Amino acid sequence: MTAFGPFGSTQSVDFGELSAAGLFLLHGPTGAGKTSVLDAVCYALYGSVPGARQSGQGMTLRSDHAAPGVRTEVTLELTVAGRRLEITRQPPWERPKKRGTGTTLDKAQTWLRERDAASGAWKDLSRSHQEIGEEITQLLGMSREQFCQVVLLPQGDFARFLRADAEARGKLLGRLFDTRRFADVEKRLAERRRAAESRVREGDADLLADAHRMQQAAGGSMEPPELTPGEPGLAEAVLSAAAVARSTAREQLTAARCRLATAESALADAGRALDAVRERDRLQRRFAEARERADRLRERSGAHQEARARMERARKAGTVAPALELRDSAGAEHGRAAGAELRARALLPAALADAGAAGLAAAARRAAEELGGLESARRAERRLTELLGERADLDRQERADEEAREDAETWLADWEETRAGLQAGIDSAQQAATTARELAVLRDPARQRLNAARLRDRLAGETRTAEEQARAARERALAAKQHWLDLKEQRLNGIAAELAAGLTDGEPCAVCGATEHPAPARKVAGHVDRETEERALADHQRADDHRAEAERRLGAVREALAAASAEAGDGATEQLSRAVDELERQYAQARDAASALHAEQERLRRAEDEHELRITAQREAAVRAASRVGHRERLDREHAALEEELAQARGDAPSVAARAAQLERSVGLLTDAADTARAAEEAAQRLKEADARLADAAFRAGFDTPEAAAEALLDDAAHRELQRRLDAWQHEEAAVRAVLAEPETVAAAQQPPADLGSAQRAAEDADRRVREAASARDAADRRCAELDRLSARAAASVRRLGPLREEYERVARMAGLTAGTSADNERKMRLESYVLAARLEQVAAAATVRLHRMSSGRYTLVHSDDRTGRGRSGLGLHVVDAWTGRERDTATLSGGETFFASLALALGLADVVTDEAGGVRLDTLFIDEGFGSLDDQALDEVLDVLDSLRERDRSVGIVSHVGDLRRRIHAQLEVVKGRSGSELRRRGTR
Structure with missing residues (x-):
């Protein structure tokens, strides 16, 4: 252990050496860290510490006595299932930052290694927390809770177990023996019972809802059954009411069909009469409109003749249109060319204002040749600009080095x-x-x-x-x-x-045996x-x-x-x-x-680094100043030579670039002027030719002048509009003649005017009566269809509910039996409690073997099925006193007797859990405290029982501060506490 709990430095424990005697003692003053040794074992195996101490781990595992740079670490070497393993765990910790001030959080780390039996070398297996946890749990065959109850025997927990009620015992045994699968069975059956009950109630509710829907579909002629979901007879009542509603709806449908047939026949007669009146009215209005259109045509006949003459002149002018377009195009082109020539000549010098196209082209060639000779001067001018930039850079560097030197001297002075x-x-x-x-x-x-x-x-x-x-x-x-x-x-x-x-009468009395009972006593x-x-x-x-x-x-x-x-x-x-x-x-x-210690140390280190940087900056600035002197002299010589060359190339211009720009502008202007002069001459020739062709075309078309032909032309929109008017006149005239020649139209015009309003009102009344009858027929038809659908749905629901109700009754009986609420379960014992009771009976039998010896044959632990709180049973624990022959509750034991019983119970539970875990061999047990309540004789008996565990090749470590144990147990591990943290010392071992 390093920086773990109260141990500020690294401490090592060889349990193999301590276990050689079979019984060893871990002792020390209160608060020294005896239990922390066992916490380290549990933390190495499972990554957490036992009991209530497992909350808030990480930083709380770290020793307050450890140096800031030392990380908390626990390494455990163990042999299990024939394999030699090494587990190293480091909890998360806040270490000082390597750079700057403050701390940073390092994550938890875990290593698992195995020693090769042949070579003796260690090989890495994993660094994953999850993989290592699964591997250790599988090898030991038990969870952390089981390990803490089986290997690290906490006496206080088993004393509470002795006095606990059935509910508390059930929770502890459930964690140790993992009976969750039986609790899951109870839960699953209860869920199935609730689900089956819900399905049955939902089915009844759906059936009753269908009955209410039938009542709505029947229009109130059906009375739904006054029953609730779950009541008997609901299905029969719903099906009977549905049959009555269906019969009534079919009678109503037959009557509605008869009324609809009568109304449809009347509608057909009214429709024929209305069609005849509408046709006569249409023909009369058609004849009147044709007479009005003929009158309007006679009034517009003069305008029609003028339009025909205008169309004929436009047709002749159309033959002259190509020549007109050609002349207009040539004139526009000539105007553009003449304007471009005037604009180009206006930009030329006065000496070239009247020059021809050939003279302008010759002048442009001479200016281009002079422009080509300025390329070398341009390169010299660009180099001169670069020289000026280099001189400016040297000046800036000189100023920066001077400032850096002065700043370094000021800083170094303090x-x-x-x-x-x-x-x-x-x-x-x-x-x-x-x-x-x-x-x-x-x-x-x-x-x-x-x-x-x-x-x-x-x-x-x-x-x-x-x-x-x-x-x-x-x-x-x-x-x-x-x-x-x-x-x-x-x-x-x-x-x-x-x-x-x-x-x-006739049966014998239980007291006197008489078969006659003339005056039996009466209750008062x-x-x-x-x-x-x-x-x-x-x-x-x-x-x-x-x-x-x-x-x-x-x-x-x-x-x-x-x-x-x-x-x-x-x-x-x-x-x-x-x-x-x-x-x-x-x-x-x-x-x-x-x-602030770390921060002050860091500030001193940074100041020393700054001191070195300032001295280095001084030296480097002096070296750069010496090298700049020769560089500046070379730049001055090159600058003078370039100035002389550029003076010759510039002439009267301010720069070579300005002279080149003047020549480029002259070349462009002369070239444009020569091109526009040639284009103007060609456009004038094309305009003259177009005028001659236009005059000839106008004469041939019959026009005195080209201007007259141009006036007679029509644009596309005017031509289309004039043609449309002529065509419309012809169509209208033909249509009017056709209508006035129709025999039926003429005959209708000679009859009296048609009364269309009366015929329409009669037809509308007949149509309304048909719609009403059809609506009634459709409603009756929908009512029959809906009642048929709902009746079939209700019958299917009744058939489907039969198996569901049988399933519910069967599942409810099973759920009540496993939950202990059924009358068939006489002891009101749940399934999980039944399994735990069997485990508790095994634990009590295993514990009795050792309790009998510790108490000199006086006490025996027995399991009880008596009912306890809430009428449940199965998890009772009693002690039989051989001196009195009476069986009593374990809560009545005295302090020393409670220690006997709890120790025996802990050892018995360790045996049963070990067998449950597959018989995994556990060589070492730890018993934490509880020996202070024993007298000398009782202590001898307990130590004899613990010593007998060596017969099964098991060693026992006792954690106690009782002074008498130090005289009785020679192999000892002492925890000594001090200002700088606790330390471990071994005594009585080789």
């Missing part, structure tokens, strides 16, 4: 004073750490006395309350006993009437029967049990009060609290001051 101040801070923090360690040793004793004082004050009040409760319980027990004795006396006085109640008012007496006896027994329990609680509180008073001393609680608060305040101040 170095000695800075280092002295940082060292003083480190010395102060180290002194505070020493003070904090001294105060930490005083904290735990002070806290223990304060806690004991608070417990003493609380227990004083509880003692008074327990005394009042015990006195009241004694009075209630006496009153209940007196009541029972009074009822018993009354029953004995009236026993003749009770015996007479069982007499039958206030007669007490057997049941009343038994209830009074049960009340008396419960009151007596409450009295015993109250007196036991009073004794326990008094013992606890005496122990707390002895530990707290005579000091007042307030005074102890103030002392603890002052000690905590001083300790907190010292720890806060000591916590």
Whole structure:
């Protein structure tokens, strides 16, 4: 163990050497860390510590005495199933950061190794927490809870087990023997019972819901059964009501069909009459509209003739349209070319304003040749710019080096004073750490006395309350006993009437044997029967049990009060609290001051690093200054040569780039001007040719001038609109002539006007009557279909509910039997309790073997099936006293007797759990405390029993601070506590 619990340094324990004697002792003062040795064994195997200490692990496992850089670690080497294994576990811890201040969290780590029997070398098996946990659990054959009960025998737990009720015993045994599968069976059967009951109730509810739906579908002519889900006769009542509703609905459907046929015949007659009136009205309106259209055509005949003439002139002008388009295109092109030429010439010098296209092209070639000769000068100009940048960089570097040198000199001037101040801070923090360690040793004793004082004050009040409760319980027990004795006396006085109640003529009397009973005794008012007496006896027994329990609680509180008073001393609680608060305040101040040690050390280290950096910066700045002198001279010579070359190339321009830009602009302007001049000459020639073609085309089409032909042209939209008007006139004229020539239209126009409104109203009335009759017929048809569907659904539900109800009854009987609530389960014992009772019976038998020897043959543990709380049974545990021959509850044992019984029970349970785990061999057991309640003779008997375990090649480690055990057991492991943490010392071993 390293930095584990109270052990600040690394401690090693060789249990193989301690176990050689078969019996060894682990002892030391209170709080030294005896139990922490066993915690380390359990933590190495399972990654957690036993009992209530398993909560809040991680940082709580780490020793407060350990150095900050030492990590908590436990390594266990063990032999199991013929294999030599080594387990190493490290809980998570907050270590100091390697860089900077503060801490960082490292995760928990685990290693599992195995020694090769042939070579003796260790080989790694796994570093996974889950894999290692599964491997160890499989090899040992038991969980952590079982290991803590079987190998690390906690006496306090088994003493509580002896006094516990059936419910608490069941929880412990359930964890050890893993009877969850039987509890799962109970749960599964209960779930199946609830599910089956739910299905039956749902089926009945659905059937009743179908009955209500039938009532709605039948329109109120059906009365649903007044039954609830689960009541008998529900199915028959629903099916009978459905049959009556179906018969009534079919009669209503037949009557609705007859009414619909009559209404449809009347509608057909009204429809034919309406069609005839509508046709005559349509023909009369058609003739009138045709006469109106003919009148409108005569009024627009002049405009129609003008449109025909306009269309003819447009047709002739269409032959001239291509020549017009060609001339317009040539004119537009000539205008654009002339404008471009004027704009290009305006940008030229005055000397070239009147030059032709050829002269402009020659001038552009001369400017391009001069531009090509400036490339070398451009490169020289770019290099000159680079030289200026390099000179600026040298100046910036010189200024930066000068500033760095001055800053380093200023910082180094204060170095000695800075280092002295940082060292003083480190010395102060180290002194505070020493003070904090001294105060930490005083904290735990002070806290223990304060806690004991608070417990003493609380227990004083509880003692008074327990005394009042015990006195009241004694009075209630006496009153209940007196009541029972009074009822018993009354029953004995009236026993003749009770015996007479069982007499039958011809049957012999149980008292006198006579077969005739002329005057049997009669029960009088206030007669007490057997049941009343038994209830009074049960009340008396419960009151007596409450009295015993109250007196036991009073004794326990008094013992606890005496122990707390002895530990707290005579000091007042307030005074102890103030002392603890002052000690905590001083300790907190010292720890806060000591916590700055690492930060102060880190600040000194950083200051020393800064000192080295400043000296190095001074030297490097001097070297760079010397190298810059030669570089600056070379740059000055190159700069003068480039300036001379550029002066020749620039001419009158400010720079070579400006001169090149002037030449590039001149080349572009001259080239554009030459191109636009040639394009203008070509456009003028094409315009002249287009004018000649247009004049010839207009003459041939019959127009005096091209302008007249252009005026006669129509655009596409105007042409389409004019053609549409001409076509519409022709269509309208033909349509009017056709209508006025129809014989039926002319004949209808000669008849009286049609009365369409009266015919429509008659047809609407007939149609309304048909719809009403059809709606009634459809409603009756839907009612029949819905009743048929619901009736078939109800019949199917009745057939389906039969097997479900049988299944529910069968599952309910099984669930009640396994849950202990069925009348067939006489002892009201659950299935899991039944299995645990068998295990408890095995444990009691195994424990009796050792208890019989420890108590010199006086006590025997027996398992009891008597009913306990809530009417359940199966987990009772009694002790038989051979001196009195009576069987009594284990809670009545004295302190030493309780230790006998709990130790025997722990060893017996270890044997049974070992067998349950597959007979895995367990060579070592640990018994934690409990020996202080034994006298010398009892202690000898217990040690003899423990020594007998060596017959099965098992060794026993006793954890105790009892001084007499140190004289009786030679092999010892002593835990010595001190200011710097606890240490382990071996005695009596080789």
